[in-house]
Amino acid sequence: MQTDGQPLPGVSYVMPVLNEVTEVRAAVASLLEQDYAGAFEVVLALGPSIDGTNELVAEMSAADPRIRAVENVVGSTPAGLNVAIRASTHPVVVRVDAHSVLPPDYTRIAVRVLQESGADNVGGIMRAEGRTPFEKAVALAYGSRVGLGGTPHHVGGQAGPAETAYLGVFRRDRLFAVGLFDEGIKRGQDWELNRRLRSTGGTVWFTPELVVTYRPRPSLKRLIRQFVATGLWRGELARRFPANNGLRYFVPPAMVxxxxxxxxxxxxxxxxxxxxxxxxxxxxxxxxxxxxxxxxVVGGLAAARRSDNATRAWLLVVLPCIHIGWGVGFIVGFLTRTSELTTHTGR
Known part of the structure; x- marks a missing residue:
């Protein structure tokens, strides 16, 4: 298969992995099952997991030479992404999350859109799917206006230039041109990288053709930690880059x-x-x-009107945890130096 008479570019899938023994096998399997006809490799950056993740990855790598593992000593997401990108060899880099499952046509569509648009980065929709009533409630919160606001990368929209993109399919040379991911930013590093791509004349492109299945956190404790941490770093980024702030970022802290x-x-x-x-x-x-x-109550019941009673009940718990967790985190991050705070607290 060729594009305009030229061979398809090779693709490197890069994935930071830390304590994801229950999810990583499905995430990697979705990469091996892509219908893309070009060459590819899977590079997993392994952090210091304690749940058997690294042993499982070693087994998968031994069984399939297309899977390579590199060490991520720092353990953070941006450090893992940079380690994997540096170890990659192909001109197109596909960022993958251990909680994500790519549909078989994801890479084929992404590379086509990358070439047609001339963009530096292409991303699509994060479609959260739960398996338990709790996870289903979280998925509803992700995809509803009463939850995370119904942004295009959660609910879809028109294809075109965007501020940022979920995960991302990048031109490798442009990643190196802007200095890769900022390892000092533990959350929101994708937004910050896309800011640099755009500020240097590049384009970030959203397309609703790309849909990625995302597995929500499986417990309330992990969900709260996720959104407090996300809010902390969003507040930090809002303070660092005030010219790039949208009004929607300030709604949760104002509510709190x-x-x-x-x-x-x-x-x-x-x-x-x-x-x-x-x-x-x-x-x-x-x-x-x-x-x-x-x-x-009104917004949650409306969003969960087609769900079972257990999911509806959980949604009424999940929504305040997301709103308040994110809002409190944002306020703390905006008023303090999050990088120092997370270093001192071990996050």
């Missing part, structure tokens, strides 16, 4: 501030009423959290 002030005012009003002071009116502050609860 509003909830906090409303609850505080309401409590002051209750205490004032009990003491007979003149601040009982402050109890009206409870209107703010009441409105938020109503928003979550």
């Amino acid at each position: 501030v509003g909830l906090g002030l409303g609850l505080l005012a309401g409590i002051v009003g209750v205490v004032g009423a009990l003491l007979g002071s003149g601040v009982a009116w402050a109890m009206t502050g409870f209107v703010v959290p009441a409105v938020y609860v109503l928003f979550v």
Whole structure:
């Protein structure tokens, strides 16, 4: 198979892996099953896993020479991506997440769009799919406006230039031209890299033709940690690059501030009423959290109207955890130096 009389470019799949023993086999299998006719390799950057991930990858690599493992001593996502990219050999780099499963036509479509658009990076839709009621609730939150806002890379949209892209299919030379991923940014490093690609005259391209299955975190604890960390780094990036901030990034922190002030005012009003002071009116502050609860219940039930009762119930728990976790993280990240904070706390 050729494009314009030229052989298809070789493709390098790069994947940072850390404690993903339950997901990595399916993620790698989806790469080996691609219907792309060009040459390819799979480069896995292995962090210091403690759950048997590295042993499993060693077995897969021994069984298939197209799978190579390189050591990611730092263990972070951007460090792993850079290690894998440097070890790669082909002109097209496909970023893959251990929680993602690519459809068989993903690479074929991505390379075609990369060539037709002339873009430096092409990405598509992250379609979250859950297997348990909890994971299904998280998937609904990802794909609904009441959850993560219904952005194009979650719900789809028109093909064209974009601010950033989910995962990404890159021209390898452009990655090196802009200095690869910033290893000082532990979350949101894809957004920051795409910012540099665009600032140096490149194009980031969204296409709804690309759809990737994403497996949500399997527990509430892991979900909260994910969104607090994501919020921390989004706040850090908002402070570092104020000219690139969209209004939607400030909605969750504004909501958290509003909830906090409303609850505080309401409590002051209750205490004032009990003491007979003149601040009982402050109890009206409870209107703010009441409105938020109503928003979550009405919006959540609407989003889960076709789901089972267990998924609906979980969604009413998941939504506040995402909103508040992300919002609190953003405020802390915006007001502090996240890189120093995460270093000191071991994140």
